Amino acid sequence: MSFPQKVKSTLWAIVNSMTSSMDKFVKNPEKDFTRDRKLGFLQLVRFFLCMESGCISHELLKYFYFLPDEVPTASAFIQQRAKLRPDTFLHILRQLNLRFPTQKLWGKYSLIAADGCEFNIARNPQDPSTFHPTSGRSKKGFNSIHTISLYDLLSKRYLDAIIQPGRRKNEFAALCQLIDRYIYGGSPVFVADRGFASYNVFAHALEKGCFFAIRAKDVNIKRLLAIGSLPSQMDRWAEVILTRSMAKKKRQHPELESLYRYICKTVSFDFITESSPEYRMRLRVVRFQIAEGVYENVITNLPEDEFSSEQIRHIYHLRWNQETSFRDLKHTIGTANFHAKSQEYIEFEILCRMTLYNFCTIIIMDTAIKKETGKWAYQVNLSMAIKICFAFLSDHMGPGNINDLISRYILPIRPDRTYARQLRFQVPASFAYRFV
Structure with a gap:
């Protein structure tokens, strides 16, 4: 056979x-x-x-x-x-992946990208959860749904997905759910763009025993490190203590005042409770240059003895393969x-x-x-x-x-070719007028 x-x-x-x-x-x-x-x-x-x-x-x-x-x-x-x-x-998607094991970096790490993708569906202005009103993208408005999926970058396969209404998408919550229900074992490294950078996502990965490399905005890095400006290159660990209370007298470690970060009660964080009012985590911040005057930040927990800043940059660059897979x-x-x-x-x-x-x-x-x-x-x-x-x-x-x-x-194969991304609305194909 x-x-x-x-x-x-x-x-x-x-x-x-x-x-x-x-x-x-x-x-x-x-x-x-x-x-x-x-x-x-x-x-x-x-x-x-x-x-x-x-x-x-x-x-x-x-x-x-x-x-x-x-x-x-x-x-x-x-x-x-x-x-x-x-x-x-x-069930079928997962079982097929389990029957054919995916490739691993150095025989150990699975590189898994997480990203969202929108699909335009049949127009229905009566559905507020999916209908986008008139805007620059569409004169009549349109309906869409949003998928957040896990994609194995080395084996080029989809591992899992969550579908949400286009107007009620929550990528943070979806990624947390995908991390929690990850079933493929090994040492996964979740790679994501800056739209997924949040303490809650980091905590879910840490609690699951997984690794991550997620891009973050400059403003988020400044808040994390409590600094006013960022150097051109950086690779350092930062420890923080998360709490929902701003009262200093309630802190369990007042001697570590500089490590405390306040999380507003309207922001989701699943590991702070009445019995555990504080959550401590250690994060690695890597900053590198990608073009003249252009810099990127990646928050990760990958060990520095195995992953240099250049390797982390390469891993994040591989994430683009999921973007091209959406087209296919x-x-x-x-x-x-x-x-x-x-x-x-x-x-x-x-x-x-x-x-x-x-x-x-x-x-x-x-x-x-x-x-x-x-x-x-x-x-x-x-x-x-x-x-x-x-x-x-x-x-x-x-x-x-x-x-x-x-x-x-x-x-x-023509490496290093780049094209400007074109954001445009496409009308869904009619149910009846198709020929394949």
Whole structure:
């Protein structure tokens, strides 16, 4: 059995095994999927994983090979879909990752990026949790949902995700929750941008026994270190004692007055209680130059005997790989073309597409690229490789060596290329007018 066939059989084995414990994945175990239908539990989950960007009726036709007596209606799909719990697809995502262990830095550290990504959904001004009113981005307003996901930077896989309404997103809380429910073991290093820098996030990682490297603003570093200006380069440890009381007489360590930092009661911090009114933590602050007159700060707890400031800079630079993965997740995989309007069912599709992305990258990273002569090194054309893997999973291609086929489509690697990020609103594709 070839490696791609092993990955495919493993994915379907995970789905098949779920039928023996179906009670965990349906809303009403006593009734749901008890009758024999064209779209039973097994077929429904497999269809979700194979569904592309076309309208529901077209996707059903393709999945059932255009056999008139076998194809269920779109209405039947919608009714069956309502019986599933979102944990169904999170379970598949996690199990596939566990079956194929991720790569580690020096055989020990897992580099895991955390970042958010917005998806535009069908316009509905009556939903205040997702509707953004008229602004510079859209003259009519738009609806969106926000995902916060964990992405393994070395293995190029999504590990977990939380979906929130676009107007009620809370990235701090989401990252804390993702850290708390991290299941992959080892020594994870959570790498995140400055939107995730908070004492609560640091504390959750410390309590979990994890590492982190999170970018922070200058003003946050000044408050942390209690200094007025920052040097051009810095690598030092800082110890702080967090409290919600400004009364000096209540402090348990009055001799360490300079270490105390006040946290407002409106700011979330989960480890200060009546029985434990103070929380002590030790953080490492690294500051380095990235361009002429431009500096970045990273707050971490990585040991300095293993991670120099230059290595921390490199680790943070790798975080950009998650940003580029969002483009492939949205457009190459087709996640942006949803088949639902409600957040619950959109969550189904996002988790399915993340699983499909992982399925493809597991196969792609096992594909050897022949070294070409010339100026550049080469890499797999990810867009073409994903299309090939998709056809392989859906049984829409003949026999052949998948790795050889993938290796035929390659692109040169051009390092240090930069492009200005373009922030623009994109209208979601209509449910009916799609052709894939």
